[in-house]
Amino acid sequence: MNYYNEIKEKLIKSEIYDRVKDYSKDRNKVRVYFEIGKLLSEAGKEYGKNIIKQYSEKLITEVGKKYNERNLRYMRRFYEVFSNIKWNPAGSKLSWSHYREMLVLKNTNAIIYYINICEKNYLTKKQLKDKIKNREYERISDETKNKLITKEQLEVNDLIPNPIIIKSNTLKEEMNEYALKQAIINNLDEFLIQLGNGFMYAGSEYKIKIGNRYNYIDLLLYNKKYKCYVVVELKVTELKKEHTGQIMTYMNYIDENIKDIDDNKTIGIIICREDNKYVIKYCSDDRIISREYELV
Secondary structure (H helix, E strand, O other): OOHHHHHHHHHHHHHHHHHHOHHHHHHHHHHHHHHHHHHHHHHHHHHOOOHHHHHHHHHHHHOOOOOOHHHHHHHHHHHHHHOOOOOOHHHOOOOHHHHHHHOOOOOHHHHHHHHHHHHHHOOOHHHHHHHHHOOOHHHOOHHHHHHHHHOOOOOOOOOOOOOEEEOOOOOHHHOOHHHHHHHHHHOHHHHHHHHOOOEEEEEEEEEEEEOOEEEEEEEEEEEOOOOEEEEEEEEEEEOOHHHHHHHHHHHHHHHHHOOOOOOOOOEEEEEEEEOOHHHHHOOOOOOEEEEEEEEO
8 A cells, every 4th residue: 555645645635725715624634644644653663663764764855845754644543543542533623733732741631621612512622722721621620630531521610620710920928819710800701711611701890789788799700501600709828618508698699689580509619728628528518519720
């Protein structure tokens, strides 16, 4: 079998397709590069590791400069990763640029995780790159990772990473709650995407009246997928038991006065400088979770 000629022919057809059918060129490119990856993998087994270098030198001259050795190795890696999982390149919703960002990862489960969140949240290449750079997969719990592998039902809090990355120029030691809230508001889209699928902004310093006194919820969100409100309280200290009491009061108020009859019960997220696992362990309401924040 002449692997080189078949690879060359596929690349030339792909180049023509890119110019003529712009609307579907990304899907075509993904499919073609997967097929080329398979050919490169087979050619390597038959002719040895140096065959990619030999092919790239000829392809650069005969087809184009972008088909260098590095990119051909990405195509081979692309095939080797995705041939081992249930995945159909013809049904891909992501661009080749998205896959390129993920192919540097060695963990196949991490790659699958990033594919899923890209497709569900329509992430751009830059948003995906930021998530990989911030090691989002590594920041979700082992329990959640097991659920993803076994395809168990996920809860609204499962994919919220720990710590939560917040962009700010303020030093951690100098951070106060107002500055932390402003840092989140200034990068609200990134914050919501980081929390997971379906989160929407409902307000900050959300005013509620309990008895004769007004109280202010730091952030009020709504999750469209799970149909529930989400109360977010910000703390620049270690998590304390009084924090869970405060957020529980706010959650109960939302449930009684704000949520619709077909909404699920409100959940609470306490974002704090330092977690205390015993506070959450002995909290009487399992709808409350805590996450540390990390400033970048």
